[in-house]
Amino acid sequence: MAKEEKLTHSEENYLKVIFQISGQSRDRVSTNALADKLCTKASSITDMLKKLADKKLIGYKKYNGCELTTKGESIAVEIIRKHRLWETFLVSKLSFGWDEVHDVAEQLEHIRSLKLIDKLDQFLDYPKFDPHGDPIPDKDGNITYRKSKIRLAESAVNTLVEVVSVDEDSQSLLKYLDEIGLKLGSGIKVFERIPFDGSLKIEIVGGQKMYLSEKVAENIGVRFIEKL
Amino acid sequence: MAKEEKLTHSEENYLKVIFQISGQSRDRVSTNALADKLCTKASSITDMLKKLADKKLIGYKKYNGCELTTKGESIAVEIIRKHRLWETFLVSKLSFGWDEVHDVAEQLEHIRSLKLIDKLDQFLDYPKFDPHGDPIPDKDGNITYRKSKIRLAESAVNTLVEVVSVDEDSQSLLKYLDEIGLKLGSGIKVFERIPFDGSLKIEIVGGQKMYLSEKVAENIGVRFIEKL
DNA sequence: CTATTTTTTTAGACAAGACTAAAATTTTGG
């Protein structure tokens, strides 16, 4: 085995964010994109990219962004696994709301222990998805993405869809969804798309009929169930 | 309310260790004692003591050690509460051994969340002692010390005592105690103290008769039950 | 009570991770 890499919290965060920005297509990630997401200045990003490149965790070419190496990616996935398992723990064992867990998980994801995460996984009975519907990587780093997920904002009118994920970045969105009774697993009937602002006339199955702004609809992942 | 103090992990560790070294009698703590326990150089300690004194978390006088202020003490106790609750979680929910939890708890004790620790406390059903028999401070920072605890090394011969705590600092001690079947709550019959090396001839009630070195006996806390 | 030893502090340095300002490179629009 190679020597034990001990990364700082900061380095771990960079790897995680590079992974997230590069998406499933594994695109190269630009300096500015990282600066935005990490709330730091571009110059700080450049410094860190050099450091990560020295450690062979990313590929980096001046003025051309970066991409994770195999090693960097496996560390990123490990952090994401920890983050999502902790979120699941907080919601299902400590009864946190889904809007309250992300910030705490940002801290917990950096706890280093050979044993802890696998025990936690077992304790939670090997959950496949976190409280926001995002897939939890398994012990070997495999991520099972939902095949047919689309944004609610893009679903056709006169269809029934099921909510499979919500973007976790905004606490106020999550609170709003709580208020209107929209959860993972909710059925949503999409009746009409208002041309003026792209908002949707919908019915939450078993709940209310209402309008959802396009912005909200862009932050909800759904899968098609049937035509109405 | 005063402004939210955000301390670094390092600052929190210093406060915790000052609290631990100063003991129940709240003695002043010397620079070298801190350096030993924190595995840093005395010069680093001096630097940090100045910083903590500036923040009114300790009283510090040159060449005369330090002591916690009320504010510093309440932060120290909070860290210790978190540490011991996490250790309890690891043992009672994730089935860690008592020798495996301290290092992980050293990390977990720094997780900042208004809600997390109280939820965890509730989830664990408000435990009074951690896996090593140390008292867990309550939400308000009150610590209920066991009144009549003594070191096994100091107990009289021909007595029956009960194990109420073990020093957690050495993982190898804890493993050894596992091996010989000595747990919290075990009864111990103390038969004889060997003058040559201070070792004790004992019987673990329900277990084996054996000799314990003085060093081991110094690391076990017991309470007197009865004369034999 | 003074000389030696021990403890503690000061001074100066360094690495990590951030920032600002300025320079270099790439991209874009006419």
Place this chain on the structure above:
DNA sequence: CCAAAATTTTAGTCTTGTCTAAAAAAATAG
């Protein structure tokens, strides 16, 4: 294609927490 704009990098600074070496103060021993 070229000038202006946007992006990225470099250079230099700062803070935190650590270190070593040297100086200062306190404790100890004869």
